[in-house]
Amino acid sequence: MSPQTSRTSGQTRATADEEIVVSFHDVSLGYDLGMPKALSLGVNDDDLILKNLNFQLPAGSFHFLTGPSGAGKTSLLKMIYLAQKPTIGTIELFGETVRTGDRTQTAQLRRRFGIVFQEFRLLEHLNVFDNAALPLFVHGESFKSYRDDVTELLNWVGLKNRLDAMPHVLSGGEKQRLAIARAVVTRPTLILADEPTGNIDYAMGLRIMRLFIELNRLGATVLIATHDEGLVRASGMPVLELANGELHRRDLTKTDLTRNAK
């Protein structure tokens, strides 16, 4: 299946449901454990931050990832966006088994992600427009081809008057929205967000959640790590909960998950 099919909505949506975007097989993560040591000596359960995770995110699904601070939400996201390799287990993305150390595969897979980092990770020496356009630029697209799209997107997230501003003059909420704009500018198949409402007030948080839900409606698979229970409840989307290194599904509405479970 081509990557475009899951992006376009409508008739292809039905087939997209059968496509698995993220798939974890017996994935465990422990720090300070070299791969060989972990394999040869066996891994002590107490050393593991994440234990034996098995889950799948179908194309077009929307999930929250919750759990107390330090439960490993960021580590789990990092494994998905290939910044952290699992100690044990295999990960499949878009049907491809992730090969650790294959930098070309990593770059190619990442081009289908949009990532919103907890600490934004904006480039301080580039203005708002260039920060938002960064992924397109990195993928080798021309300024002419993306100028209007990026401007429109920044307009949509309410930064149309700040195109020339440098990140250090932006407020927390503006940085957050810029980070989101950069994450979605390539119309990614998979959107990962780490505490995207952590630095903003409730009203802005709701607005941003609506933005993610809108992107999900347009076909993107979304996984949002948050400890903001209020927002999770308000949105009524299914939840993956991390506790003691284990992952549990929690149905709030039953709608989405039961459909995905089929």
Added chain:
Amino acid sequence: MIGPLVTHLRAMRANRLLPQQDQREIALHYVIGVLCFLACMAALVVMASDRAAHGWSRDIRAEVTVQVRPTGLESGSVAAAKAAEVLAGVKGVGQVTALEPEKAKELIKPWLGDAIIDDLPIPNLVEVTLDPRHPATPKAMMEALENAEIDASLDDHSTWLKDIEQSAMIMRLIALSIFLIIFSATAAVIGFATRAGLTARANIVEVLSLCGASDIFIAERFQWRFARMTFESGLLGATIASGAMAIIKTTGSSQSFAIALPFSWLDLLILIPCPFLVALIGAITARMVTLRLLANNV
């Protein structure tokens, strides 16, 4: 609505992806500039010494010494004078002087002293200066002497020539090694700087990488940055080297330094490729180091 907003936006230039200039880079400019200056001076000195060696060997090649052995009752000086006459008639021969016995004695004196000099058979020498453009061959001169029935041997200084050519070759080899050493030092400095630059900008590199930038894309950013920087430093080094050469050439014409190293303005042409060469080394090193460091990442 959007139109006027975006008119003042300019395309992001690739070299802006890495932030500009910091203190470390000024020091790097300086070091590379100095290295390039040294390389340029080495090149100029080689050109000049090569020219000097050429000059000497040309002078030596233009002279031949003939030793005449008198036959029968002829006195040595008469035989030498006769040989000089014969040689002057050969095509391609310039000035011919029979060396007088007194002068020959003077030449030997410093080695042998006064004591034995009277008993010593002094060789009868003829100095021949050749036409530098069409020098007479040793063979032609020997034939002329044989035809005149003069017993003589001819020294065309080929032993000396070999020595001079050998030292010129050694000079070139030394210069080449200086070049290689300087360029490897340049590569090492660039490698070090790339490593430092990559570490200092690890954050940016990681963001680029997380945005889906390939290692080659990132390596190219560093490659162009260092190519540009080393080119500028190289240009500076080459300019200062040409200035130094101009000073030596214009002020030192009466001094021995300038005579030993006869610079020519045309030598400056050899400095033109220098900044490009340094830039090439900078680009290749930065690219390779970046690729290797990125490959070691997770």
